[in-house]
Amino acid sequence: MALLDIENLSVSYGSIRALRGISLKVEPGEIVTLIGGNGAGKSTTLRTISGLLSPQEGQILFEGKPIASKSPHAIAANRLIHVPEGRGIFANLTVEENLRLGAYCRKDTHEIRQDYEHALELFPRVKERLWQLAGTLSGGEQQMVAIARALLARPKLLMLDEPSLGLAPQIVQLIFQVIRKINAGGTTILLVEQNANLALQVAHRAYVLEVGKIEMSGPAAELANSDDIRKAYLGGH
Amino acid sequence: MNQVLEHRSAGAAQQTLLEVKDLGISFGGLKAVQNFNLTLPSAGLYGLIGPNGAGKTTVFNLLTGIYQPQTGSLSLNGKNLLGCKPHEVTAAGIARTFQNIRLFPNLSILDNVRLAGQIRIRPKLVSTFLRTNGYREQEAALKAQAMDLLEIFDLQDRAEDLAQNLSYGHQRRLEIIRALATKPSVLLLDEPAAGLNPQEKLALAQSIRQIRDRFEVAILLIEHDMQLVMDICERIVVLDHGVTICEGTPQTVQNDEKVIAAYLGAIADDA
Amino acid sequence: CQSRVASTDEIVIGHFGSITGSEATFGISTDRGIQLAIEEVNAAGGVNGKKVRLITYDDKGDPREAGSAVTRLVTRDQVTAVLGEVASGLSLAAAPICQENGVPMISPSSTNPKVTQVGDMIYRVCFIDPFQGSVCAKFARENDKIKATKAAILCDQTAPYSVGLQEEFEKAFTAGGGTIVSKQAYQAGDQDFSAQLTSIRASEPEVIFIPGYYTDVGNIALQARKLGLKVPMLGGDGWDSAKLGQIAGDALNGCYYSNHYSHEDPSPRVQNFIKLYQGKYQETPDGLAALGYDAARILFTAMKTAPSLSGKDIAAELAKTTGFEGVTGVISMDANRNPVKPAVILEMKDGTPRYVATIAPGE
Amino acid sequence: MSASDVLIEPTSHGVNILKSAAPILVGIALAVGIQFLLPSTVGPYYSRLVIDAGIAMILAVSLNIVNGMTGQFSIGHAGFMTIGAYTAGSITFYSSLLIWGTAAKHGSFLGSGEWMFVIACLCGGITASIAGFVVGLPSLRLRGDYLAIVTLGFGEILRVLLQQTGKVVDNAEIVRNAPLTTFATVPVGGAIGFDGIPKYTTLFWVYAFLAITVIFAYRLKRSSFGRAMLSVREDEIAAQAMGINTSRQKLLAFITAAFFAGVGGGLLAHESGVIISPKDAGFQRSFDYVIMTVLGGRGSITGVMLAAILLSGLPEVLRDFERYRIIIYAALLIFMMLSRPQGLFGIHEIWDFFPRSWKTLPWKKSPREEAQ
Amino acid sequence: MADFLQTLMTALAIGSLYALIALGYTMVYGVLKFINFAHSDIVVLGAWLSYSFAIRALPLVGLDAHNPATPPPIWMTAGIFVAVLLLCSLAGFLIERLAYRPLRRAPRLNVLITAIGVSLLLQNVGQLDFVFGASPQKMPALLPNWELPIQFGQGESIRYVVLPLIDCIIFAVSGLLMLALELLIFRTKFGTALRAVSFNTDFAALMGIPVDRAISLTFMLGSALAGAAGFLYVLKFPSMNQPAHSVWVLLGLKAFVAAVVGGIGNIRGAVLGGFIIAFVEQFGAYYISSNYRDVYVFSLLILILLIKPTGLLGSPVREKV
């Protein structure tokens, strides 16, 4: 059974139709990436899955259960975690408090502690800044906090929206290494990325979204070699 | 109509325009930027790179008066800009875009640009109320200039749409247009390519060059996309922890060990 | 919604008052007094065979609303006469409208002299500040139990009534040889008077004059006693309400206020009114209700004797009022359309006011 | 199509002057029409409501310059109104006493008394705008609710100070012969309010001033000034970075808004059946106007005007409900807020809702055409 | 000297009351970033509910409802207090649910206007005869009338400074509530969650924080605080103004000013502000003139904000550009 199974999903903002009946599946243990141009509806897809938007039609099954009508906090409590575009960190809280909120729905204090140490190991930079107000961090630092925080929820499915946005090359590499590591540790990942080159490198499978529709899908390596994709998204080389 | 836009006659190509010496600021204990030096010639196209949190955006904030520098000096065309308020800096000729887009979301695209353009005119309240002929001419010229600028990025057809209805990539472009409308001599671009896919980035690089040539502005560019930076920048300054660790041509910078260690990482060509 | 133009077999009169907002209790009391008078007169066959109907409009205690309410009464509802308001500021806003349109207006309880100066259509049934101020001052200077030479004043600076009374008291008291040792102010509804009272305490007065409404006086008395201020307190007709005794209890023992009448007055016109009012509303009428009742009744009397129901005739008849036996005293109108009537002084004893003396005008 | 093609279309100066002046002339003609037609057809009560609505519109439209356009949150607008009212009132009252020996109305329509009144209203506007400047200063340092509470404090301070003023001196002889020290008590009536002000306010003056206010506000909104104000509302930092002197814009907004509020106050002071009193400066009155601007929609001038009419009329419509009046009013207010959170017209003006064909009158370009 | 001490003592008691009301304002503001103008009406509700309960409960133990000879047993006083708290939080819950929640995504100014509407509604409903009525009432004493008179001077010039029990209770209760709130907001997971909600409800929901419930809870807590303030207020000032009296609004306003002076959203700031406002008011009225009480308060407010635009303890939020 697929971990996440989306059937014929449509979403609108007022009169603007952002998604026009998309279907996609994420199997346990996979990294699936969603690529597409500006305004294609990638973020909208993630927001709908995590309950921030409600679909007009279609259904979303997570672990076989429908979640489309659930509220975002209930979905997060099911360990379907969304790191939104723009990072979604709490600027008025310290880095440490931000991280702790990641584990808001968990009660297993001891293991939280372990995960906390683990997350800080992944991002030593964050560790230096634990007491700083998160709002004063630089963009890259904020992205690290956002991912570290998501890990503290021990997600079954982690949805990342443009994690490399505004990050230095080195950090981008780091983030993608972390994505691999997390995945190797058993976490399923749904990745939205503008940096299609990198995304297709780490992902197992990929979907291409254009103006609210799935245009193409398949194993990531296959898509990376498709001429159309290269021309449209990878800079033509 | 291009006279409106070609407002600055080309000076000697390598004349120093922006001169920054030993600029520095710290927040609490954190030395965000220290001893930052920069000499930007007119119509130069320089890059400012460095790891996240290195202080790049802070340099922009210092240059534009949003933060007041604690040390150092800053001058444009020999005119001291230290202590100037942000709007005075803009009036003096430095314009910028923001890393986190800051358009006027509920204003139309046209108004976003006109607003920036009006810094160069001095309207009177009375003539505004009476709508005198002078006022009408001023407004017409302003609009014409704005529409011409919008054409650069093909946005003229959407002039009446609200800025918030643009997609992310278009918003980034509008920010650049808006900055240009202030008729700057120095343009500061903070990560203009963020959120664009590789294909779009190529187009953007093209546009940046064209802007430099057509408007003869000097451009200082913050960008994490190395391909773009190395491609279009004449010189590059690398910051790390608020300190300049390297400055030079793309080749020098690319091969500098400190830069590789601090910023580029091992598989730099991956990006 | 009532009919626009009065039908021929009824007489419509208007009342504008604060029946919502901060001063609602004043407007409601007055309205009840008026209603009572109307029921009474209608039960007795109406005025010259015509039933009287009342239209009440709320003015929220806001002068601007008072203006529009009265304009509506006078020009749209075409009332024969207007009753209202308690607060002088509001009466002053409305009076010119009545004057201009030739509709008689009787204010039940606006004590500022200016109100009736607006013109010959404007009357009142309460006494005015100068009279009451001098009555209080005289009492404070001359009463055996007080014989004060030093007085302190605590005045509600938001209420023209209070400010006016304070000025007149001060004038009369200093003219009588006394001195004002402390002048303090509060705002209607204030809960905490300790700063003012502490200040007053330090000035060591022999009497404290509190020209305010009962709604605040009870509180002031309670706090004054807590602070160990034992001197008598003195006030005007704004004190008159059963609520005052309920709130202050024995804190007001030995304090006095001037009023239009005494509840103890055995005369049937007073006792009858109190009985009727209690029967209808299950509470003891306060001074405002009594004044509202009197205002309405004076109006009916004038209507009955007037040759026609035109504003002019009624006003002329009102001006002739002499010896009208009202609950709030025997009323005669003077040349300035102010009632000439005696004041009574009441003493608070364990929460009930007791008759002490009557002071007639000019005494 | 390039923008320049349309714009260089030659228009003669004469046509332009006519275009500029026409709305003002039309407004004043309308005011004359209202003055001479309305009272005779609907009677004094409804005329009065129309006057009240007119004044409310002046106040709300002017407040909209600060709250709606510039995005500064002011709840002290009634304070400006009151300053204007007291200034204008004292000018006409005491000058009348000095000149004509009585404070009664002098002269008929457009007579000498009325001109004195007009000048007094303008003076009211000027003193109010000075106050606007002073109250606007904190806006340079304060944001949002902090500014709101300061403007509210200004109104409350004014209210208390006005309560302490002296009695009105209504005797011409005393006024003529009095030494200046008599005026040290500021004889404007204290708690009871300022009564005796001659009642010059007529439908004509209210609607003439309203026309000017609205045209000013509208032209301001569509001009460089207006855009600059809007940009302050949208994003102050970005506005600064675009070269907008945000401090200047904020002060300008406060000053102009206060000016019109002051003029509105002057009109109010001279309205018959109105006594201006310290209470007018309090925050409750300011709320009324804030409610109008919010209900009208942020920055929509016609929306705000409609809201001003609705909200000033509603309590009158409900008058027959006596004690339930305010309850119903409050319930309706909540209902309107919940059902139209963006305000009556949102950011649009009323004509944005007309069918397209209405707008493309021969002499008018559609917004899109104009833009291109 | 005695007068000085007396003024000081009153200032402390009144400051505590302001602080208590300010805490509620600050709490709601801290989370939802809007001035809940209906907060003062919950104080009024608390006050009048206390009265209504008291006059019904007192006869049960054989006391005169309006003028009890002795205070009722302590359990009854406590019972009334708890009942008032519960009903006030229920009212807060309902108001939020019905009037504010539908506007969660609307501009804050709209919520503010709605709050003004709610406030008007509550006031005028409260004033109806079959609710609380439009006349003032006297709150029966629910606590022993103990006071500690401190004597100054001798013979003729003898003076007392009075320290009533109720003042001590008010002081203690606001102190405790402040501490409890501070701990709740800064030391518990729920508090962190609340602060997250106050920053961005969407992001908070993505953390699994039940946003609606958190906001409801904030309102209930804030309203309970208001209820407590209303209860204590009428015990201290037993002569109660009618529910629609504008003075209640002014009381709420001053408490809000206190919150702003201290730095709105800041719990310690609310308490500090409460005391500062009360001190200025009391000492100004005593030493300068009682005519200008409100002028002192608002001038101080303006002065403080001009010097420190985010209030005394408010942290200057420097927006990162």
Ligand SMILES: Nc1ncnc2c1ncn2[C@@H]1O[C@H](COP(=O)(O)OP(=O)(O)OP(=O)(O)O)[C@@H](O)[C@H]1O
């Ligand atoms: N809040 C909103 N209101 C109205 N329209 C919106 C809103 N958010 C997104 N849209 C529209 O929905 C469409 C899809 O947007 P979405 O943010 O999902 O794109 P995206 O694929 O994430 O693009 P990007 O790469 O630029 O982030 C776009 O046309 C956009 O204009």
Ligand SMILES: Nc1ncnc2c1ncn2[C@@H]1O[C@H](COP(=O)(O)OP(=O)(O)OP(=O)(O)O)[C@@H](O)[C@H]1O
């Ligand atoms: N207002 C502020 N208060 C405190 N610290 C700040 C503030 N602004 C910036 N900083 C700190 O200064 C450092 C430099 O920040 P800056 O935003 O300039 O980084 P950057 O080089 O632009 O990074 P990025 O590439 O991620 O945008 C960071 O560590 C940041 O936390």
Ligand SMILES: [Mg+2]
């Ligand atoms: Mg996106």
Ligand SMILES: [Mg+2]
């Ligand atoms: Mg940056």
